[in-house]
Amino acid sequence: MLLNRIIHLRTWTVLPKTISVIFSRQGAHSLSSFRQAAQMPEKKLQGLVFPFSELESHLSSRVSKTNFQLFQPSFEDIERAEALFSPSKKHKIDYFTSAVRMDHAPVITQPEVCFIGRSNVGKSSLIKALFSLVPEVEVRVSKTPGHTKKMNFFTVGKAFTLVDMPGYGHKAPKDFVEMVEAYLETRTNLKRTFLLIDGSVGLQEADRIAIGMCEEFGLPYVIVVTKIDKASRGELLRHIVEVEDTIKMHTLGCFPQPFLVSSTQFKGIYLLRCFIAHVTGNLHLKSDSQIKWATFQVPSRAFLFFQDSVPWALSGISLSGCAIKDDFR
Numbered sequence: 001m002l003l004n005r006i007i008h009l010r011t012w013t014v015l016p017k018t019i020s021v022i023f024s025r026q027g028a029h030s031l032s033s034f035r036q037a038a039q040m041p042e043k044k045l046q047g048l049v050f051p052f053s054e055l056e057s058h059l060s061s062r063v064s065k066t067n068f069q070l071f072q073p074s075f076e077d078i079e080r081a082e083a084l085f086s087p088s089k090k091h092k093i094d095y096f097t098s099a100v101r102m103d104h105a106p107v108i109t110q111p112e113v114c115f116i117g118r119s120n121v122g123k124s125s126l127i128k129a130l131f132s133l134v135p136e137v138e139v140r141v142s143k144t145p146g147h148t149k150k151m152n153f154f155t156v157g158k159a160f161t162l163v164d165m166p167g168y169g170h171k172a173p174k175d176f177v178e179m180v181e182a183y184l185e186t187r188t189n190l191k192r193t194f195l196l197i198d199g200s201v202g203l204q205e206a207d208r209i210a211i212g213m214c215e216e217f218g219l220p221y222v223i224v225v226t227k228i229d230k231a232s233r234g235e236l237l238r239h240i241v242e243v244e245d246t247i248k249m250h251t252l253g254c255f256p257q258p259f260l261v262s263s264t265q266f267k268g269i270y271l272l273r274c275f276i277a278h279v280t281g282n283l284h285l286k287s288d289s290q291i292k293w294a295t296f297q298v299p300s301r302a303f304l305f306f307q308d309s310v311p312w313a314l315s316g317i318s319l320s321g322c323a324i325k326d327d328f329r
């Protein structure tokens with residue numbers, strides 16, 4: 001199968017030192033909450049919430065800037081989405097269970113989102129940042145590739161579940177294919193797959209194979225460019241253009257807007273929270289939020305998602321390949 005090929009790829013030359021970190025309450029990020037961040041000067045806040053806005057003026061006209069602004073919720077919507085990521089007595093956010101095989105995966109009906117990507121791309125760090133309002137939830141990150149060995153399920157109240165996956169490529173677990181491919185192919189409550197690409201190294205062969213797999217399975221998926229703090233501006237722009245070109249030329253199921261994030265600087269995290277709230281059917285955007293029209297073909301499995309009452313239309317994608325309107329309620 002496709003991912004078998006990824007596992008055997010050896011594109012990493014430098015192996016970082018083994019350091020495992022368990023994030024605890026002490027590790028809470030000072031920008032965990034959008035409310036806190038909203039105290040910042042407008043321009044800084046804009047760059048934090050919409051990281052693309054800082055890069056926009058440097059991109060050539062060849063790149064579709066509209067695609068980066070397809071999902072552009074209002075600050076009010078972002079704040080409403082944040083409530084979903086804030087725990088309360090009635091809305092518990094916690095680690096749920098782990099599985100190494102599909103028959104060990106919990107059977108649940110609530111919407112689910114998962115995070116896949118090469119080992120060390122920053123999947124667990126991103127989830128830790130998304131859950132930073134609940135720092136007691138243990139999400140393990142490590143400098144050593146291949147740290148996450150199991151599919152780790154986290155529940156966000158009754159609203160949705162989120163799955164942290166082992167990485168593919170270097171040091172992927174032996175049972176990776178049976179675990180992750182089977183999950184992606186058969187999980188019926190999976191609403192979105194977030195495919196992470198390291199913004200400091202750009203698209204690698206393993207990423208292209210993973211994109212091919214998402215296409216083959218007809219998954220609705222979204223590309224997230226990670227570690228944007230680590231790359232120079234020039235490098236990052238080059239990598240973003242490459243991602244954009246790939247989405248445009250080689251994908252049908254990928255949401256046209258790549259999301260840019262830095263889990264350490266908290267860039268793009270509030271926007272991603274809002275997108276997750278939206279695609280899991282937990283947030284209806286206010287009318288002043290902007291979701292632009294998108295026109296392209298949708299793979300067959302998308303129809304199943306439409307039937308699940310979380311239509312693709314929610315992310316600006318048309319079922320018929322025709323343009324759709326931006327008010328979906």
Ligand SMILES: Nc1nc2c(ncn2[C@@H]2O[C@H](COP(=O)(O)OP(=O)(O)OP(=O)(O)O)[C@@H](O)[C@H]2O)c(=O)[nH]1
Pocket residue numbers: 117118119120121122123124125126140141142143144145146147148149165166167168226227228229230261262263264265
């Ligand atoms: N500079 C920077 N480093 C990051 C960022 N996100 C993650 N890292 C670092 O990248 C390394 C890998 O992070 P993880 O979150 O464990 O990566 P992963 O994709 O879960 O890795 P596996 O579980 O091995 O597949 C850690 O050293 C993180 O601190 C980021 O946004 N910026």
Ligand SMILES: [Mg+2]
Pocket residue numbers: 123124125140141147148164165166167
């Ligand atoms: Mg991990």
